[in-house]
Amino acid sequence: MKNCMVAQSGGPTSVINSSVAGVVGENNKIKYYDNVYGGINGIEGILQERIINLSKLTDKDLELLKYTPAAGLGSCRYKMDDFNKNEEEYLKFFQILDMLDVQTFFYIGGNDSMDTVSKLSEYASLKGIDKQIIGIPKTIDNDLLHTDHTPGYGSAAKYIATTTLETYLDSRIYPNNGVFILETMGRDTGWLAASAALAKLNGESVVDFIYLPEKEFIEEKFLSEVSDVFQKKNRAYIVVSEGVKDESGETLFIRDSDSKTHDGFSHAQLGGVGKYIEKVIKDNKIAPKTRVLELSVAQRSAMHLASMTDIEEAYLVGKQAMKYSAQGHTGFMVGMKRLGNNPYEIETYRVEASKVANNIKYFPKEWIALEGNNITDEAIEYMAPLIIGEPTLPIEEGLPKYIDLNKENLI
């Protein structure tokens, strides 16, 4: 008996389950493992022995899973201790793998998860444990090093660009319009905010300004440029990343000034950077009307608007992880290399997980427009192929039909 296990970690994406489907689907073909187990809630649940058997899924269920958003296995935000300081979890983890005859562990996640992959494989290697630990990339943030882009990003970008286009049309209908502010995710990097530039009408980008965390936000400059555009056009469309920081490196948000308690129950953050920027515009009387749209988790769960390119690539990295595992490799993440844009083509390769772990791929400085408030054509060229293609989702009573994995049916 030789089995494997797959689990999901960190913030989900629209296509994170497509990678699980890729792992299971490929094994159904090559029959390398007897069973593909699924760990519930990542490492955290696995350590509690919460594990199901994904090989029992029918082909139809697997197809549904490929097109179901959000971590179907559940996720966690769990950082493993350094094994030199605390070996306990490592012992327990490999004990569980042994118990279940699991040869290979696939972990789908971002840079934190690649830290887990790196630590587990290093531990196994040090202790002479013959197990394989393999990372599968996932994050809407697109901030992983050593991969052209990350599965999850293209779908979030397509959601952001579509919503930008549609709300732009809405934002300019009155004789007197205002300033529209779209807030995207992206705590450290501007990849998500940048994708709004893909929204075009008559070949022109509809967005006036994009503010990224990679460029410090100078309020005075901001007010002056927004005021200029508003005077000229009687409207302005601004996109801002949640991670935008001021000159002192502080993230911009509106605090609840009443909250003084420190009891573990954090008090409401009244507004993020979008609301902050709205307040600045109002306070400085730049425009009489403003509107903020904070996309929040919709941008990472909107499978109905996912990129087919992204879905297929998320499936591919799962499938390739399975293939690489059958070749005996360990301690790596599946990376994607872009072979070209015309036609757009990628191939996968293996990159040491330790090189990806705890690192951040920032939006390139040279892709930020000279004025610091938009992006270059080169950046658009990079993003454009990632949002191509629309899935045909199964529909039931007018809504997408998604699968709900039975997480209680433990093995």
Added chain:
Amino acid sequence: MKNCMVAQSGGPTSVINSSVAGVVGENNKIKYYDNVYGGINGIEGILQERIINLSKLTDKDLELLKYTPAAGLGSCRYKMDDFNKNEEEYLKFFQILDMLDVQTFFYIGGNDSMDTVSKLSEYASLKGIDKQIIGIPKTIDNDLLHTDHTPGYGSAAKYIATTTLETYLDSRIYPNNGVFILETMGRDTGWLAASAALAKLNGESVVDFIYLPEKEFIEEKFLSEVSDVFQKKNRAYIVVSEGVKDESGETLFIRDSDSKTHDGFSHAQLGGVGKYIEKVIKDNKIAPKTRVLELSVAQRSAMHLASMTDIEEAYLVGKQAMKYSAQGHTGFMVGMKRLGNNPYEIETYRVEASKVANNIKYFPKEWIALEGNNITDEAIEYMAPLIIGEPTLPIEEGLPKYIDLNKENLI
């Protein structure tokens, strides 16, 4: 020479242009009028003689218009004076109609616009002016009397239900989840918030609570019921209408306590009812984690997720308005009557605009669940057919292709 004119008013919907396409498309068939003109920015722009010729649109453009969200002709929020007090605008309006040989004016809008239709037709009748004034219903709010439902509502409902389903999946991925709060539009009525109940997984509604403006919001009761569900499920999904009011009839939102000026520049409203409810949950330590998603204008402009039923009905009311006009009728709005649910079928009829004007159709009390925090199966039965069907939008570079009417090319 006999022409007609169509214009749009009030908040837009995903399908408000489908009704324009219906008016123009039907006239292209029956050739009743020589030209269909389009008034820019509703009555406000027409009074400034900002008018274009929609009969110049190609069939392809018209097809694009049918599938383009947000008021393509521009909109306004303009209330006409009583003509007994101020006749000037009325004289000007009918002068412009005369000048352009316009026999019939179609106004696409909600209850305020039906007030305009009612006033203009009453004025024409009193003065013996032989012109026809016809209202075409439109509002995501679904709050017009004398029509089973309004074009625009089904698409907003489909957007809300889909987003509810997708963000619900996202909201339950961690071992420790929180309270998710979805804020919909609906200042006076709960129709939009109610539509979240359509989101189902395994046949069960995913939403725990829905709070409507029609039912007073009692904080203590709210905290107790949310706390109960959170204790039981380790999560809760709440939907709340922006118009929810407390026992004294006050809308719930977080004010900017710093704003004291009264200079026409309104200060930032830091948070709507969603943020308010989040604060109440935090302050009362009901759950350690919360997340608010305010759908804002995305719910009224997301053509990519429109209901095909809604698109066709929006087209139909435009088409029927044209037919009724050829029969010589005036002073009415096109209403929809539901003939049945199995199969779902509607027919149109004429209802006096004055009966619709300035009235509000509230969410029926008997469709609110006994506990006051959800809706009944009967309400779901009413909404269900309205979200059926998906349009196949033309796609360009991964995004929907929308038409941008040339509003500068005035006649």
